[in-house]
Amino acid sequence: MPALRRRYRAMYRRTSRLFDELAxxxxxxxxxxxxxxxxxxxxxxxxxxxxxxxGPAERRDMSELMEDRFGERSTILTSQRSPELWHDQIGDPTTADAICDRMLSQCHRLMLKGPSRRKEVASQT
Incomplete structure (x- = not known):
């Protein structure tokens, strides 16, 4: 990853575990x-x-996090769900608008297609 070679600091978290850490x-x-x-x-x-x-706490956490990072730092999101479905997952329409606006307004979207790489690795073992 070019960012890591340039000594940018990176952090990986599964979103569910990040919410646990924040709680x-x-x-x-x-x-x-x-x-x-x-x-x-x-x-x-x-x-x-x-x-x-x-839930309400997770919405607040994500709102705070995206607000703090917006326009300042890079955030990479992976999801099995299309961005069109994120509003429903976030819940509250006003908060969902704010979060999605920060996530999607300056994004580069990559859609991966094809079979799961995990299935490919599992069949080789």
Missing amino acids: LARADGTYARLLAKLARVDVLILDDWAMTPL
Whole structure:
């Protein structure tokens, strides 16, 4: 990845686990510090975005995260769902508008087609 070769800092998280980390940070008083850390990382990779509907805390977390990163840092989202379905997964229409606007307004969208690479690897073992 060219960004890593240029020594950009990257962080990978499955979205569900990121929400778990943020909930724990909220409980132990380190929430603001974790949000600041996530805002500073050059490339944030969120895997399996919008797999399940978001709850109120997850909506707030994603809104804060996207607001902090918008126009400042790169965020890579992977999803099995089309962006047209993200609104329903986010839930609240106003918050969904804000989050999707920040995610999609300056994005580069790649659609992968073909068989799953995981199935290919599993059949070789």
